[in-house]
Amino acid sequence: MQRLLAAALLFCGLAAAQDRRVPVIVELFTSEGCSSCPPADLLLARMEHTQPVAGARIVALEEHVDYWNQLGWTDPFSSPQYRARQNDYAVLAHTDNIYTPQMVVNGQAGFVGDDVSHAYQEIAQAAQAQTATVDLAASPDAGDPEVVKLSVRVSHAKNAKIRAANLYLAVTEDGLVANVSSGENAGRRLRHSAVVRSFGVIGSIDPHGSNVGQVVSTLRLPRDWRRENLRAVVFVQERESLRITGAGVAELR
Secondary structure (H helix, E strand, C coil): CHHHHHHHHHHHHHHHHHHCCEEEEEEEEECCCCCCHHHHHHHHHHHHHHCCCCCEEEEEEEEECCCCHHHCCCCCCECHHHHHHHHHHHHHCCCCCCCCCEEEECCCEEEECCCHHHHHHHHHHHHCCCCEEEEEEEEEECCEEEEEEEEEEEEECCCCCCCCEEEEEEEEECCEEEECCCCCCCCCEEEECCEEEEEEEEEEECCCCCCEEEEEEEEECCCCCCHHHEEEEEEEEECCCCCEEEEEEEECC
16 A cells, blocks of 8 residues: 555656746747658657657647748748748848758747757757736537637736737648658658647737736647647747747647
8 A cells, every 4th residue: 555655646746847848939930842851850759759858848840831832842831931031030130041951949049950958958948938818728619610719818927027918829730741752852751740830810918907817819730730649839928039938738639
């Protein structure tokens, strides 16, 4: 009995430690047309699967840009929306140079996407800088199985300086595979995790408002998206600095 009790207490302690991990958004700008990108794709997937940084819960967003599409292979997951987002980060960094693979941690640090040590360092630092908590819950719509209801609650630390921000929703899908027949990765079978399938603003943060805000949103899921591999990610991103101050995740199974 004592051994069982000790095991139960140990399990509870591990669960509590996992709950204390701070969500950190790790974006990877990538393309199936880029031969340098598959190692970065694998690194992102491995980090989210193994969670190697103490105190951080790595939340991966694999964003496929479209500017490689004219060079021999059209990436089926690409969108000009992600090129525009990468451009916003370039403007913030006072550069006109965008490239793949590029990793961006919590909207601030940008670096070559397969740099493991740099990634770990930036993720650890970002986990110490959270000022907002995002509680996210997903529930099916009773009248339509293809619709999901999302309930979001954002709360800021008491002494945090609240700045104007957007509340973003990204839907990611794991387990995607593509057989690339042309371009730099011709002949390769590429596997992807956390591919961003949809992205947009669902709310805003008023710097003169309350420390706590709530948003309810509905999401229609296309039939060709595999429900068991889908995840909703909601995060707060300041409009001026692009710093991400908090995030929440919910499975969409």
